[in-house]
Amino acid sequence: MKYTGRILGSLGLFLLHSVYIFYYYFRDKSVEPLDLYSYPFLILFGYWAGKQFDKVRFYSEKDELTGIYNRRFVMNTYEKITSIAERTNSKLYVLVIDCDNFKAINDTYGHHKGDMVLTKISETLIGSTRKSDIVARWGGDEFLIIGLCTEEAGLQTILQRLEEQLKNLSNQINIPISASIGSAIYPKHSKDLFELIKIADDKMYNSKATKSTLKITNLQSKKC
Known part of the structure; x- marks a missing residue:
């Protein structure tokens, strides 16, 4: 099973949240600690969501019993x-x-x-x-x-x-x-x-x- 969804999901949420933090930092000259602490949870959520995508894609192309193409x-x-x-x-x-x-x-x-x-x-x-x-x-x-x-x-x-x-x-x-x-x-x-x-x-x-x-x-x- 490929890791495309997991990589893109984790990286996507990491970058999106980083943009959010930088925006408010340059606007307010400060960052809420909670915003920094939320990084691991967002990355884990992105990984989980990406894994669901990878599973769906895998089983749409592969035979469930043998693991070869369908x-x-x-x-x-x-x-x-x-x-x-x-x-x-x-x-x-x-x-x-x-x-x-x-x-x-x-x-x-x-x-x-x-x-x-x-x-x-x-x-x-x-x-x-x-x-x-x-x-x-x-x-x-x-x-x-x-x-x-x-x-x-x-x-x-x-x-x-x-x-x-x-x-x-x-x-x-x-x-x-x-x-x-x-x-x-x-x-x-x-x-x-x-x-x-x-x-x-x-x-x-x-x-x-x-x-x-x-x-x-x-x-x-x-x-x-």
Whole structure:
């Protein structure tokens, strides 16, 4: 959480009260002791008011459970990111990541563990991407990553790294975790955010369906 509100609130009231004191000092050639003693209280009030502002701003941009960006932040920032991509002659990739069988995790381990899994996945995604990339919880057990890349080959490296890190996470917390990932590229597939997400979403569900088909095929092979 940023300290912008707290800094501005405390500093603003300090400066405002200082102007008030100087005005009356130059006018009356004296200052009431109470005016000087009120400095700490005004600064504390400014800090408190600024903290409320920081909280409101934080939760308007961040997901309350995981602490990563939320849907609103992505929609508000998308235009800025695309302008950077065009200015630097880069491609913009959109990844949709869905936790496989998340309902089964909730049913087996409980909702508390399910929340922990979502938080750990968020941390893993943050750790597997660059600081300039946007990692957001799009809803439920679905996550979104938006970042810049110079060539599409680099996207495959990113996908492989994400899959490896999620496998490592599964081993660390001893809960079977896998994810299906779909991708779309700006401006190749579309320039519209929701269209890009839909394309990536469709690819993600195709990946999920392929995994299910492979599981069924493997089970049938074992029976034979």
